[in-house]
Amino acid sequence: MGLQAKGRPLPWPEAKNYFGHIREHGLIQLVNIWNKYKSRRDDIFLWGEEIECMLIAFDDNDRNAKLALDQDEVLPQLESYVDVHGGESRTVPSFQPEYGRHQIESTPGSPYNGSLSDLAKVEENMRTRRDLIRQHTVTKNIHHIPSTVATYPRIGVSSDFTDPVQEPTARDGSILFPEAGLASMHPRYLAVADGIKSRRGGPPCVNIPIFRDFNTMHPFEDPMAYPKYREFNDEALPYDEQVHNRLVGAGMDEILAKHFASLYVHDPVVVFEDRLHQDDETSNEHFENTENMSRAQKRDAVREQKFWFSCGVHKEGGIEEMTLDEIVNGKASFIHKYLDSLPGEDDSALERQTIEKYLELIKRKANGSVKTTATWIRDFVRSHPEYKQDSVVTQTINYDLLKAVDEIERGVRKADDLLAKL
Numbered sequence: 001m002g003l004q005a006k007g008r009p010l011p012w013p014e015a016k017n018y019f020g021h022i023r024e025h026g027l028i029q030l031v032n033i034w035n036k037y038k039s040r041r042d043d044i045f046l047w048g049e050e051i052e053c054m055l056i057a058f059d060d061n062d063r064n065a066k067l068a069l070d071q072d073e074v075l076p077q078l079e080s081y082v083d084v085h086g087g088e089s090r091t092v093p094s095f096q097p098e099y100g101r102h103q104i105e106s107t108p109g110s111p112y113n114g115s116l117s118d119l120a121k122v123e124e125n126m127r128t129r130r131d132l133i134r135q136h137t138v139t140k141n142i143h144h145i146p147s148t149v150a151t152y153p154r155i156g157v158s159s160d161f162t163d164p165v166q167e168p169t170a171r172d173g174s175i176l177f178p179e180a181g182l183a184s185m186h187p188r189y190l191a192v193a194d195g196i197k198s199r200r201g202g203p204p205c206v207n208i209p210i211f212r213d214f215n216t217m218h219p220f221e222d223p224m225a226y227p228k229y230r231e232f233n234d235e236a237l238p239y240d241e242q243v244h245n246r247l248v249g250a251g252m253d254e255i256l257a258k259h260f261a262s263l264y265v266h267d268p269v270v271v272f273e274d275r276l277h278q279d280d281e282t283s284n285e286h287f288e289n290t291e292n293m294s295r296a297q298k299r300d301a302v303r304e305q306k307f308w309f310s311c312g313v314h315k316e317g318g319i320e321e322m323t324l325d326e327i328v329n330g331k332a333s334f335i336h337k338y339l340d341s342l343p344g345e346d347d348s349a350l351e352r353q354t355i356e357k358y359l360e361l362i363k364r365k366a367n368g369s370v371k372t373t374a375t376w377i378r379d380f381v382r383s384h385p386e387y388k389q390d391s392v393v394t395q396t397i398n399y400d401l402l403k404a405v406d407e408i409e410r411g412v413r414k415a416d417d418l419l420a421k422l
Contacts, residue, residue, distance in 0.1 A: 012195050027246060038252075058145065092109045120351040328362060
C-alpha cells in the first residue's frame with residue numbers, strides 16, 4: 001500500500017527535483033527515531049497483517065467472471081461503516097484503496113500482541129473483514145463478491161474482462177490493456193502509474209513466465225501484464241554506503257544499518273507538494289517515502305527449492321540452505337519453542353489447540369502432503385474438461401475456478417487436498 005498521504009502529487013519532472021531533500025530529511029527522521037527509541041526494552045510485541053481483496057463480477061448465465069471496478073463506490077461505504085462503528089473499538093477494521101479499481105485492502109483495527117489469544121483471533125479477524133467487504137459489495141450488485149485469490153487469470157486477454165467494460169485509451173501504455181480504466185483514482189496510484197512511464201521514457205515491458213504445456217504456442221502471445229513491478233533477488237543486497245555510515249555513526253548496529261541503507265538505493269515513489277516540509281523531530285513521512293527471492297517464484301518451490309535460513313539466534317547458529325520442510329518441520333523448527341515461551345492465559349489450552357491446527361496445515365504444505373494454492377489452481381485448470389493443454393485459461397475455466405475459490409472461502413465446497421482434514 002505505501003504511505004497514504006493526501007495532497008497534490010508532483011509530476012515526475014517536478015518531483016525529481018526534491019529527491020535529495022526527501023532522502024536527507026528521511027535520514028534525519030530515521031536517526032531521530034533511532035535516538036528516541038534505541039534504549040527501550042521489554043516492549044509488548046505488536047504486529048499486524050493485511051489482505052488485498054479483488055472484486056469479482058459473476059455472470060452466471062454467460063458463465064463469465066470479470067473484474068468488478070467497484071472500489072470508488074464500495075470503499076466510501078466501508079469507510080462510513082468504520083466511522084460509525086469504530087471509535088475506540090479495536091475490532092473494527094480499516095479499509096484502504098489499492099492500485100487497481102478492482103482491489104480493496106483491509107487491516108486489523110489495531111495491532112495484535114504476542115499472546116496466544118491474539119494469535120488465535122487472526123483467522124476470525126480476516127474473515128470478518130472479508131464478510132464486511134462482501135456485504136458492501138453485494139449492496140451494489142448481488143453478483144459481485146470479494147476474492148483473495150492472488151491473481152486474476154484472464155487480466156488483459158481482451159477489452160471485455162472488466163465490469164463495466166473499459167476500452168484502451170490514448171493514456172494507456174498498451175493497445176490491448178485499459179490501464180487508465182483499471183488504475184485507482186487515489187492520487188498516490190495515479191502518480192505511481194504516470195511516474196513509472198515518465199522515469200522509463202515509455203511504458204515498461206513485463207514478461208510474465210508462461211506455464212508451457214504440451215500444446216502451448218511458441219511464442220505464446222501474452223498481452224501487457226498488470227503494471228505493478230517487483231524484482232526479487234537472492235544476490236547481495238545493494239545499499240547506500242553513505243547512509244550506512246551515517247547510521248552506524250549514530251550508534252545503529254551493522255546489520256540494521258545495512259537494511260535501512262538498502263532502502264536508499266531507490267527514488268521516492270510519490271512526492272506530495274504540500275508534504276515536502278516536515279518537522280523532522282515529530283514526523284517520519286520522508287523516511288516512509290524511501291521505501292528479495294527468486295527461488296520462491298519457481299514452480300513447486302515448496303518441494304524443489306532450498307532457502308537460506310538461520311539455524312539459531314544471535315551467535316548460536318549460522319545460516320544455511322534448507323528446504324521448507326526442514327525449516328518448518330526439521331532442525332530449524334522454532335515455532336513451538338516460541339509458543340511455549342508465551343505466558344499462560346485463562347483460555348490458553350483452547351487457543352493453543354486452534355493454533356496447533358494452523359501449524360499442522362503449514363507442516364503438511366511444507367512437506368508436500370497438502371497442495372499449495374498455486375499447485376491446486378494449476379491442477380484445477382489442467383483437469384478442466386475445456387482445457388486443451390495449450391496454457392489458455394478460457395472464459396469458462398476462469399468462471400469455474402473463481403466460483404470454486406469463492407465456495408471454498410464460504411465453506412460450502414470441500415477441498416481436502418488444499419486445506420486437509422483438520
